[in-house]
Amino acid sequence: QTVLTQPPSVSAAPRQKVTISCSGSSFNIGNNFVSWYQHLPGTAPKLLIYDNNKRPSGIPDRFSGSKSGTSATLGITGLQTGDEADYYCGTWDSSLGAWVFGGGTKLTVL
Amino acid sequence: QVQLVQSGSELKQPGASVKVSCKASGYTFTDYGLNWVRQAPGQGLEWLGWINANTGIPTYAQGFAGRFVLSLDTSVTTTYLQISSLQAEDTAVYFCVRDWGVLVPTYFDYWGQGTLVTVSS
Numbered sequence: 001q002t003v004l005t006q007p008p009s010v011s012a013a014p015r016q017k018v019t020i021s022c023s024g025s026s027f028n029i030g031n032n033f034v035s036w037y038q039h040l041p042g043t044a045p046k047l048l049i050y051d052n053n054k055r056p057s058g059i060p061d062r063f064s065g066s067k068s069g070t071s072a073t074l075g076i077t078g079l080q081t082g083d084e085a086d087y088y089c090g091t092w093d094s095s096l097g098a099w100v101f102g103g104g105t106k107l108t109v110l
Numbered sequence: 111q112v113q114l115v116q117s118g119s120e121l122k123q124p125g126a127s128v129k130v131s132c133k134a135s136g137y138t139f140t141d142y143g144l145n146w147v148r149q150a151p152g153q154g155l156e157w158l159g160w161i162n163a164n165t166g167i168p169t170y171a172q173g174f175a176g177r178f179v180l181s182l183d184t185s186v187t188t189t190y191l192q193i194s195s196l197q198a199e200d201t202a203v204y205f206c207v208r209d210w211g212v213l214v215p216t217y218f219d220y221w222g223q224g225t226l227v228t229v230s231s
Contacts, residue, residue: 002154035217037155044205044221045147045155056219088155092214098171099145099215104154 003028004089004102011108012079020074020105022089028100032092034072036065039086039104048087049074079109112136114206114222121228127194130225132206139187140164143209145218146180146191148202158204160215161189169214196229203227 005023012018022034036049047056049065052072064075072089089102117131132144145160159170161180168180182189193200206222209215 033216037218039155044223045218046221047217047219050217050219086154090155090157090218092211092216096172097169099157099160101147101155101157 002103003093003096003100004091006087006089006102006105008103009106009108011110013110014079014081016079017075017077018079018107019076020087020089020107022072022074022102024070024072024091024093024100026070027095028070028091028093029067029072030070031094034065034067034089034091036063036072036074037088037090038083039088040084041086045088076107081109083107084109112208112220114208114220116204116206116222116225119226119228121230122196123231124196124198124229126196126229127192128196128227129190129192130204130206130227132189132191132222134187134189134208137208139184143211143215144182144189145207145209145215146178147205147207147218149205150199150202153202156202157215158191160209160211162212163189193227196227198229200227201229 033051037045039045052067053065062077086104093100113135115133146158161168179192203224207218208220
């Protein structure tokens with residue numbers, strides 16, 4: 001049972017916008033920074049967002065992150081077929097003394 | 111540029127041990143933490159633990175202390191994951207991952223290419 005809850009799947013058409021939610025508690029999201037990762041099958045995951053809403057160099061501004069209370073959200077605009085991947089949120093859980101990932105969300109670009 | 115290069119795929123029998131290495135380059139090794147994350151077939155990402163490259167002190171996720179041992183050798187800027195008493199459920203791709211945390215992991219910016227460990231008789 002994962003500590004961070006994500007929807008198993010989301011879908012949208014090319015050029016549209018999608019959001020992926022990540023719900024936790026005061027022990028994790030509520031009091032720690034959230035990061036987001038994109039994982040294409042057969043490759044290493046890639047950091048998309050760190051510290052809730054910051055983008056590493058090279059990540060387009062189509063990707064955005066936000067946090068409110070014990071939930072975080074990843075937004076992707078201008079969807080492309082190349083965005084089809086699994087997306088994971090992650091953060092430190094102070095109660096468990098461990099890093100936790102969400103269960104992952106599969107994005108399909110129809 | 112920052113690189114994390116892992117050792118190659120392993121096929122092991124149940125009960126055996128395996129040691130996966132991760133060679134870091136392109137940055138000051140002791141300035142960052144190193145984590146291990148795995149993905150079993152059809153499953154999500156699972157954090158196993160991390161090691162503070164400055165102190166060499168590891169921290170394990172619940173359920174991974176004991177059979178899983180994290181270590182490092184600063185002289186060759188390499189971190190290791192050793193798994194003993196391998197079980198079929200340990201079959202997964204194992205990633206080493208750099209993070210910015212000093213006291214605890216904060217975010218994972220560079221990932222190794224992954225090492226497939228298959229446990230099968």
